[in-house]
Amino acid sequence: MSARTTSVVILGGGPGGYEAALVAAQLGAEVTLVEKDGVGGAAVLTDCVPSKALVATADIMSELDTAAAAGIRLQDHEGDAVTESLADIAVVNRRILDLASAQSADIAARLREVGVRVIDGTAMLAGPHDIVATYPDGSEDVIPADVVLVATGATPRVMDTAVPDGERILTWQQIYALPELPERLVVVGSGVTGAELAQAYLGLGSQVVLVSSRDRVLPGEDADAAQVIEDVFRRRGMEVLGRSRMAAVSRTADGVVVRLVDGREVTGSHALLAVGSIPQTSGLGLEEAGVRLSRSGHVEVDRVSRTSAMGVYAAGDCTGVLPLASVAAMQGRLAMSHALGDTVTPINLRAVAANIFTDPEIATVGVSQKDLDEGRVEGEAVMLPLSRNARAKMQGITDGFVKLFAQPGSGAVLGGVVVAPRASELIFPVAQAVHLRLNVDQIASTSTVYPSLIGSIAEAARRLHVAG
Numbered sequence: 001m002s003a004r005t006t007s008v009v010i011l012g013g014g015p016g017g018y019e020a021a022l023v024a025a026q027l028g029a030e031v032t033l034v035e036k037d038g039v040g041g042a043a044v045l046t047d048c049v050p051s052k053a054l055v056a057t058a059d060i061m062s063e064l065d066t067a068a069a070a071g072i073r074l075q076d077h078e079g080d081a082v083t084e085s086l087a088d089i090a091v092v093n094r095r096i097l098d099l100a101s102a103q104s105a106d107i108a109a110r111l112r113e114v115g116v117r118v119i120d121g122t123a124m125l126a127g128p129h130d131i132v133a134t135y136p137d138g139s140e141d142v143i144p145a146d147v148v149l150v151a152t153g154a155t156p157r158v159m160d161t162a163v164p165d166g167e168r169i170l171t172w173q174q175i176y177a178l179p180e181l182p183e184r185l186v187v188v189g190s191g192v193t194g195a196e197l198a199q200a201y202l203g204l205g206s207q208v209v210l211v212s213s214r215d216r217v218l219p220g221e222d223a224d225a226a227q228v229i230e231d232v233f234r235r236r237g238m239e240v241l242g243r244s245r246m247a248a249v250s251r252t253a254d255g256v257v258v259r260l261v262d263g264r265e266v267t268g269s270h271a272l273l274a275v276g277s278i279p280q281t282s283g284l285g286l287e288e289a290g291v292r293l294s295r296s297g298h299v300e301v302d303r304v305s306r307t308s309a310m311g312v313y314a315a316g317d318c319t320g321v322l323p324l325a326s327v328a329a330m331q332g333r334l335a336m337s338h339a340l341g342d343t344v345t346p347i348n349l350r351a352v353a354a355n356i357f358t359d360p361e362i363a364t365v366g367v368s369q370k371d372l373d374e375g376r377v378e379g380e381a382v383m384l385p386l387s388r389n390a391r392a393k394m395q396g397i398t399d400g401f402v403k404l405f406a407q408p409g410s411g412a413v414l415g416g417v418v419v420a421p422r423a424s425e426l427i428f429p430v431a432q433a434v435h436l437r438l439n440v441d442q443i444a445s446t447s448t449v450y451p452s453l454i455g456s457i458a459e460a461a462r463r464l465h466v467a468g
């Protein structure tokens with residue numbers, strides 16, 4: 001198949017779709033991308049980018065709060081101490097929406113530059129090689145495709161007993177339209193979305209109650225890291241209700257009531273539902289075209305993003321491989337490289353770095369403590385609290401740690417966890433070590449700046465040295 005004449009049609013313009021479009025265009029294909037809501041997808045318009053922008057604002061406010069501990073006194077013109085900062089949520093939201101649409105426009109411009117045809121419409125398959133695009137005015141086009149990429153993402157899970165109304169009962173995609181800061185926000189679900197947004201609103205000045213169905217928040221994460229975050233949440237005044245499953249949410253005269261399955265009731269001014277997502281794969285003609293779906297409705301793919309139908313690939317949240325923007329992008333790029341005959345290395349989830357944008361952040365890569373504890377991986381762990389690091393002291397960092405996992409004998413770095421402000425930036429050397437199969441001595445002997453938080457990663461590596 002000649003890449004120059006290959007026609008590629010992509011359903012969905014999130015990171016899975018637009019990154020694939022860029023690669024396919026670079027490899028010489030004729031590329032059409034059909035997107036119904038806006039280029040950049042949910043990642044840019046409603047999920048990843050807006051939530052991180054909200055967190056960034058809350059972080060600025062929390063830095064103001066900690067200024068006093070560093071000896072900084074904020075005062076007004078009369079010399080009276082200023083002890084409170086207020087978030088003007090209408091301004092905050094406007095900035096976030098502007099920033100998201102600017103990011104979307106930048107991506108659309110880049111796609112145009114490389115010759116990708118972007119269709120504003122809804123797409124579905126009429127067989128493995130024909131895509132029907134429906135335009136906003138209801139008219140349709142059939143686009144023939146040699147290669148199809150399904151990258152339609154996921155959408156917030158909605159329960160019949162807790163239906164969002166966009167005013168008081170909200171999904172995370174609706175919060176940026178709020179005209180006022182919620183006075184008392186009940187966040188339901190303590191996964192990554194719930195934890196990040198609960199802390200962001202707490203930082204912005206809302207009272208926050210976090211309804212967590214599990215023993216602790218962030219049930220899927222490193223237990224030591226989740227404990228640090230839960231302690232910080234409580235210390236800063238968040239009410240965390242553990243082992244509390246929401247049964248229903250309804251409106252009251254001036255707010256909401258969240259009913260728990262054990263009969264308790266939690267009242268608030270607003271409820272934010274963060275109870276997971278479902279893949280957007282129904283009604284797309286996928287199964288009719290021979291594309292196998294899992295019981296959860298995700299598209300089944302292999303490590304180069306092939307589905308069960310020849311010539312049809314899938315990437316991102318609709319596959320359920322690992323719901324991260326970075327992974328969606330990687331899957332989309334791999335799909336195009338494979339379809340268009342470029343060199344491909346199958347996806348390696350072991351080396352995927354991820355970050356939870358709480359304060360402090362939790363960054364992880366590679367194997368987990370659970371893998372070691374449950375005997376799936378043989379490894380040793382060293383955990384160093386950041387409170388003993390000189391730079392951390394200077395910056396007033398009291399919570400957080402660095403944890404490194406290594407293979408006994410060889411000292412190969414298997415993974416790590418960093419809990420710190422900007423952990424997302426600090427995890428890179430560990431990710432690089434996992435990716436390049438470096439050993440602890442190679443990390444330990446790499447020069448680090450003194451004083452620096454990253455020095456703790458080198459120190460953890462030194463502690464894992466295997467005497468030769």
Ligand SMILES: Cc1cc2nc3c(=O)[nH]c(=O)nc-3n(C[C@H](O)[C@H](O)[C@H](O)COP(=O)(O)OP(=O)(O)OC[C@H]3O[C@@H](n4cnc5c(N)ncnc54)[C@H](O)[C@@H]3O)c2cc1C
Nearest residue numbers: 012014015016036041042043048123153316317323324325
């Ligand atoms: C609150 C929140 C915060 C997050 N933060 C992060 C983060 O910090 N870092 C990170 O890596 N990940 C983050 N994620 C995950 C990340 O957003 C997703 O993994 C990512 O969006 C997946 O990209 P995608 O391309 O698969 O889908 P999406 O970004 O969902 O894009 C899919 C697009 O397809 C379009 N579409 C669907 N059906 C059709 C159709 N029939 N025709 C045309 N178009 C269609 C949709 O309109 C959508 O625009 C976050 C998720 C949430 C919920």
Ligand SMILES: NC(=O)c1ccc[n+]([C@@H]2O[C@H](COP(=O)([O-])OP(=O)(O)OC[C@H]3O[C@@H](n4cnc5c(N)ncnc54)[C@H](O)[C@@H]3O)[C@@H](O)[C@H]2O)c1
Nearest residue numbers: 189190191192193194213245246274275276323355356357
């Ligand atoms: N920083 C990031 O990279 C980032 C941020 C947000 C989301 N994400 C991605 O999205 C994925 C999904 O995260 P998520 O948090 O949206 O969903 P999730 O499915 O991981 O978490 C939802 C949580 O809600 C709980 N829950 C479900 N029903 C409930 C009920 N009735 N009452 C109380 N709790 C209930 C579940 O037990 C679960 O802990 C993550 O795994 C991550 O990959 C990434």
